[in-house]
Structures are given as structure tokens and as C-alpha cells.
Amino acid sequence: MASQTRMLFRHIDEPGLASIETYRSLGGYRALERALNDIEPDELLTTLEDSGLRGRGGAGFSMGKKASFLPRGEMEKFLCCNADESEPGAFKDRELMSKNPHQLIEGIIIAAASAGAGWAFIFIRGEYAQTADVLERAVEEAYRAGYIGENILDSGRRVELVVHRGAGAYICGEETALLDALEGKRGNPRLKPPFPAIQGLYGGPTLINNVETLSNVPHIVKNGADWFKSFGTEQSPGTKVVSVSGRVQRPGNYEVELGMPSRELIFGLAGGPFEGHKVKAWFPGGSSAPVLTAKELDLPYSFEAMAEAGSMLGSGSIIVADDTVSIPHLALRTARFYHHESCGKCTPCREGTNWTVKMLERVISGEATPMDLDVISSVQDNIIGHCLCVLGDSMAMPVGSMVAKFRDEFEAAIEAGRDAAPRPLDESPTDVKPVPLEAVR
């Protein structure tokens, strides 16, 4: 039987956990006291780096290493918590923030203190209005209790924390676009380097971390790096809140140790596909991850295993498509999302997403030829790595993988569409109608 290992989700449904009294009664803010009064900032950084905690927002980069990239010395530094969770299939940060906001706030203040940042921001997507309300209340409570603001817990440190609401743009989850949005501009990604750790918000050194990454920080500080490493695998230590959605019986967030077999997650915890159906394809890390097939269900769910299989763990969001799903339609739905969200700054992404949508529409409506599939693949190849950010790549990877792994289905769709489409000459039977674009699901 698959089992959950709750660290971040411990006491998640405890009534009143969002209030500071309940959080403290369960041991909250002790890590902060320890971090500020007993440990030097350098030692904090070493602990975070030793713990092997990898970023939970998608890239999986070592959190401690990222924090150590910030230059030392007297200057205004910033910390941004990326709560712009917009990846289709991801909803873990929403639950973490709505139910346990103080765990995140504690992590932010510790991380800010270790990096020497005097300002911290939580960039939360505008759609999460209810969650942002919860966060704002929690921040106010923490200010009143002296955990944020001037001279925190008499340590002489100052950290200001602002909850900043976005306004609906997937691109703002990209770290440099997030910085632009936080500076009050249109959320367009910037050229890297300089990386935000050197030159980020308002031109100052900036540390950007995901909600789940920062929520891990109090646990590591309280119990040490070795304790943290006793969870998960060697290269992916710790637990992971995995969002499972799509065509499964019990969609939801499950916190598990990294390295658990993917099958146990999808079948054991999320209940597997509906009665009488089979898994056909699944995204292991949100809609940006190349799809895997039923053959790959027994892979361990970890950063390294997913990368080896040619996909990625990303934000840890599994979307399952069962045998009722038409892959060309799935590809079109995916491509349309990225087409809508492309900010338009870089040509390969702006045009490439548009072309891909049009070509997939042609595949489904029967106006394409099998050669068009090669054109689709080549467009994807020409997007990857050619833009300022990875939004274009995020479409190119899943769509490219679908065409590669399910090419026969695309070819069948082209044939079926062509047979059903009205022909220009009189030879076509009169009783067949064109297949409506969204008819097959």
C-alpha cells in the first residue's frame, strides 16, 4: 500500500492552522528563533546547501547553492517567493499557502536572514484571491508578533515582507518576468545573464524560490541537514507534495518521499484511472514536461529518474490521460495554452506557438498531410533554446514528445479527418460531415 510521508502537510487539516496561535502551539517559529539567535548566516547557508534541498518550482536547482550565489557585503538585497503557480496541473502551493501560511512565512524570514535580504516579497497569482487574503492576514499577525519588521526577536535583523498580487499571466512564473511584474511593468522575461542572484529586483541581488522550497526551510533548520537527507533519494532528498490530476479517481495533493514508484502515486494514492480504463499518457511534471507512456509507470518518481527518461519532474504535477483521450486533441489543447500565454517578446516562441496551434488544427480537421507532422517536429526543434525564457520550450517539449511517441495516432487522425472532410470534387458522399474540432475527447 502506498503511503504518504507528511512533513510540510503535517497537521494540514488541523482547524485554525492558518492562525499564528495554532501554528506556534504545534512548534512553529522555533526554527526562526534558533536561526536568528543561535546560528550565523553562513552556517545557515551551509546547512541549506548540505541538506541537498532542490528547488520545487520546476528547475530543481540546489536551493542552498542558489542562495550562496548572492554577493556578500552591505547592499540592499531581496528575496522573492514565487507563488505564481500557473503551470497546468500544479496546485500544491495553493493548498500549502491557504492552509499553512505561517510555515511559508517562517521559511521566508529564515532564508532572507541567511541571504542578508532586507526585503521579501510573495508574488502570488491574482487568481488566488482567497489564498492571498489568508496570506495577508498571516503576514499581519507575524508583524504584530515581531517575527517580521525591524529588529526581529531582538536579533538586530530587519526583514520587510509584502504580499504582491499578480493579475493573470502564466509568464510571471518565470523568474525574470516575475521581477518585471514586481517592478510594476508588463511581465516580460529579461536576458540572462546577469542572473537575478547578481542583478535582479531594482537591480539588486535577488534570491527567488518557490513556495514549497521555502516551506521546507524551517524543517531543515530545526532538525539539520542529515535528518532531511534521511528522506527521499540521494540526489532528490526530502518529501514532495505531488499534485495528481486528470483522469484519475482521486485527484489531489499527496506528500510522498521522492523516489517512490510512479505507479504507486497514480494508482495507490490517486486511485488510478476510472473503472475499465487504462493509462495512455501522463505528464510527470506539469504540462511543460514531455509525456511518458504506460510503459514508464514503474519509474521512481524523482528528479534524476524523470530526467533519465527524457522528461522532468518539474513542479511535481502529474496529469493523467487515459485511453479515452485523443492525443492530437491533447496536443492541441496544450499548444493553445502556450500560444495564449506567450508574452510575444521572442519570435520563435510567439510565432512557433501560433504555427503549432494552426498545424494541429489542420491535423484534426483533415487538411494536413503526414509531412506536416515533420514540420511540427521541426518547428518544436527550432523553438527549444532559442528564446529568453523557456515558455516556448515548455510547449515544444510536450508537443514534440506526443508527435514522436504517438505518431501513428496523429497519422490516423489525419486519415480519418481527410476521409470525413468534404471534398472539393463531386466524388464525396454527401452524408459525411467534417469532424468538429473538439468532438473527439
Add this chain to the structure above:
Amino acid sequence: MSDGWVPEIRPTDDMSAEERQRLVSSMRPEDAEPVPELHEVEVPDELKERIEAAMAKYPEVRSASLPALWAVQRHYGWCTPDGIRQAAAVMGVTPGYLESVATFYDLFRTGPVGRHHVLVCHNLACWLRGSEDVLDAFCEAAGVNADEVDHIGASSEDGEVYLKAFECLGACDIAPMASIDERYYGPLTPDDARTVIDQLRAGADPIPDKALFGRETAGGPEPEPDPRVKKGETNPVGPGREAEEATGG
């Protein structure tokens, strides 16, 4: 510029209104609308207070442009040209700048819309669980054109409902779902969609039993904690001191 003035390239946050005016007119000599003077624009007190409170929260004033536009939208129902001008006057930026920001983001409306905002998710996870039928039912019940809903959104004729098909709202656990007046509801059926429209028109709270907030996590009740987690919780002082105590004792 005829007087030969060349704008210096630097952040505009600490410029005076006059300096900004010169900068703007140097860029678009014919049609630039300058930074409105605060005393020439009538700004409702409540709106002004909200924007000023937001400006005070950030190290740099321009960061308040998103909160300012939120305030305008809450005050007028959408980002009206007048509202944008008022916010620009309070912030000391050009209306064009704020407009460029407002048009970038999906949640800012730059045209008049219905009173209740219904955003129906039609991204992957919701689509896999039948969001198309739900969206069709919403469109039919509200009496709006489905194509428009798919693109820029559409409002019902009575002005009560604004309906828009939206990209992933981050609640795939309750797919298919919708955000109704900034609250999340799901999983929805086509029947729910019709009920929601009726209830919104009648001024009632929509489908309270489908609200997301307050719902328990999918993993079910708290399992017996992992021994390592439990050990961490009973460790009140952290690893450093525990080790010291162990060696000392």
C-alpha cells in the same frame, strides 16, 4: 526636440512631474499624454487612499502599478480610462504606461463587463474531465456567444454575468472548476453551471456546497506520522544542542 534637450537615461521614479513631462514629450512629441497633475484630476478619496497605501509598501513607487490597477478595477468594476488617469496622477506616471500594464494581464478588464465575474477553466486537467460541457452550459444559461467567451470573454445582456474561458486556475484537484467572483468552486456539472447563473441573477450565494475553501486534503485524515518526522517534532532545540547534550550526558 527643438530646444536640443536630450533625455538622460535613468529610472523615472525620482523625477519631478516636470522632468517626466519633458521626458515623455521628447519621446512622442505629437500625441503623448503627459503625467496628469494631481490637482487637475478629481480622484475619489477611497481610491486615492488605496493607491497611496500601496505606494508606501514598496521600496520603489512603480511597483504599485499592479495594486493601483486592482484598486481602480475594484472601484469602477473595470479599468476605465478615467480611473487609469486618476491612478496615473496619484502615482506620477503617464496614463499610457498604466494602460500598457493593464492590457498585458488577463485579469484586468479594459472594457465594461458584467457585474459577477465567472472564469471557467478549460485547461488540460479540467478539459480531461469535461470542462467543455460545463462551459457550454454556462454560455447557454447566460445567453452569450461561446466564441467570444473563448477569446476575450462576454457579458450577459442584463449585465449581471461576465463569462470567460480561462487558462489553468490552479485547482485541478476539483476539475472541472470555475472561479466565481474570485472564489473557487468545483467539481462542476452542466447542471451546476445553470444553477450558478440563476443564483447570481437572483443575488444569491452560488452553490456553497461546491466551494473549495475549507475542504480537506485529498490524502484523507492524518496518517500516523513517519517516525523520522515524529522524532523531528519532539526535538525542541535542534540537532546542534541535542548532540551537545548527548556528548555531555
